[in-house]
Amino acid sequence: MLLELARSRKILFFGGKGGVGKTTVSSATAFARANEGGRVLLVSTDPAHNLGHLFDREIGAKPVRIMPGLDALELDPDDTVETHMKEVSGALYQLMPVHLHKEIDKHIDLSRNAPGMQEAAILERMAEVIEQGLEEYDLIVFDTAPSGHTARLMALPEMMSAWTEGLIKRREKADRFAEFVRDLGRDSSMEDKTIGSADNEEQEKESQIRRILLRRRHKFTHLRDRLADEDMTSFVIVLAAERLPVLETIELSEQLIQAGVHLGCLVVNKRAPEDGGEFLRERHGLEEKHLQTLSDALPRIPRQDLYLLVQDIVGLEAVESLSGLL
Numbered sequence: 001m002l003l004e005l006a007r008s009r010k011i012l013f014f015g016g017k018g019g020v021g022k023t024t025v026s027s028a029t030a031f032a033r034a035n036e037g038g039r040v041l042l043v044s045t046d047p048a049h050n051l052g053h054l055f056d057r058e059i060g061a062k063p064v065r066i067m068p069g070l071d072a073l074e075l076d077p078d079d080t081v082e083t084h085m086k087e088v089s090g091a092l093y094q095l096m097p098v099h100l101h102k103e104i105d106k107h108i109d110l111s112r113n114a115p116g117m118q119e120a121a122i123l124e125r126m127a128e129v130i131e132q133g134l135e136e137y138d139l140i141v142f143d144t145a146p147s148g149h150t151a152r153l154m155a156l157p158e159m160m161s162a163w164t165e166g167l168i169k170r171r172e173k174a175d176r177f178a179e180f181v182r183d184l185g186r187d188s189s190m191e192d193k194t195i196g197s198a199d200n201e202e203q204e205k206e207s208q209i210r211r212i213l214l215r216r217r218h219k220f221t222h223l224r225d226r227l228a229d230e231d232m233t234s235f236v237i238v239l240a241a242e243r244l245p246v247l248e249t250i251e252l253s254e255q256l257i258q259a260g261v262h263l264g265c266l267v268v269n270k271r272a273p274e275d276g277g278e279f280l281r282e283r284h285g286l287e288e289k290h291l292q293t294l295s296d297a298l299p300r301i302p303r304q305d306l307y308l309l310v311q312d313i314v315g316l317e318a319v320e321s322l323s324g325l326l
């Protein structure tokens, strides 16, 4: 099921609660697709450097080759925020008069740690990774940070583009006002060449600002379109067959629907085997009960179960053997 999704989509997101197996399952899916000849980029948006731990090697902001057909990268939130901040302050410097630049620096320093900043920055990098990645790869797999966060991330392009939209509108109003004031103050004797060239310079600056804002807006709306295109993008929720995870999955699925994102598969990981003795059989039965709640709530979403394995999943070989179970 998961593999079919990986074959039919170009972008897959894996989300879910902490520790359920997002990194493991997303990596195994990426591996399986690469193993059958696809070119796959595996991307972690989690600050905790999950992929590096799983593959037991250093993975950074630039793609590294894991095996033929499979590259991986980790978006570093701090680096991403720094780059993002530089761009934002650059744009703001252009928007505001010079005597306010100190204010901008202060504002930027404060917003560096503001809630949502890391997500916004990661989102912008994600947009870039997707645009570049779609040219070079058949599939981009995102291993995301634990859930609530993820759904917010999916709703963020909308918010960000609304924000930029507001800024553009305010800018346009300010432009019209400035023009009005200029017109008021202008008498025929002032219409000489110097004023004209200052006006041109001003206009040039204005249109530069508008270009920056429009480019940013375009980036976010484009990302939004990509995420909402269900032929291109799908979301996979990984969960455990327990009461709370099931309820949270139902909640997350509602958030995804609201954000307009296609939910392609539910992966129930670490299932208790039925034939593992009395204790595990009982556990299996209880899991079935919880999973009934899940399929009652989300009857049309395909489900794939993966059993709890004896060994830890670390290293390429372990990922390969799990990928064989997909």
Ligand SMILES: Nc1ncnc2c1ncn2[C@@H]1O[C@H](COP(=O)(O)OP(=O)(O)OP(=O)(O)O)[C@@H](O)[C@H]1O
Residues within 6 Å of the ligand: 016, 017, 018, 019, 020, 021, 022, 023, 024, 025, 046, 048, 050, 145, 146, 269, 270, 271, 306, 307, 308, 309, 310, 311, 312, 313, 314
């Ligand atoms: N089917 C499985 N059988 C046995 N162990 C598993 C299975 N799936 C995952 N694990 C183990 O569970 C642990 C957590 O898995 P993983 O790191 O993939 O979860 P995660 O959802 O990415 O966690 P986090 O939210 O912290 O990023 C790991 O030690 C992994 O080896």
Ligand SMILES: [Mg+2]
Residues within 6 Å of the ligand: 022, 023, 024, 046, 050, 143
């Ligand atoms: Mg992880």
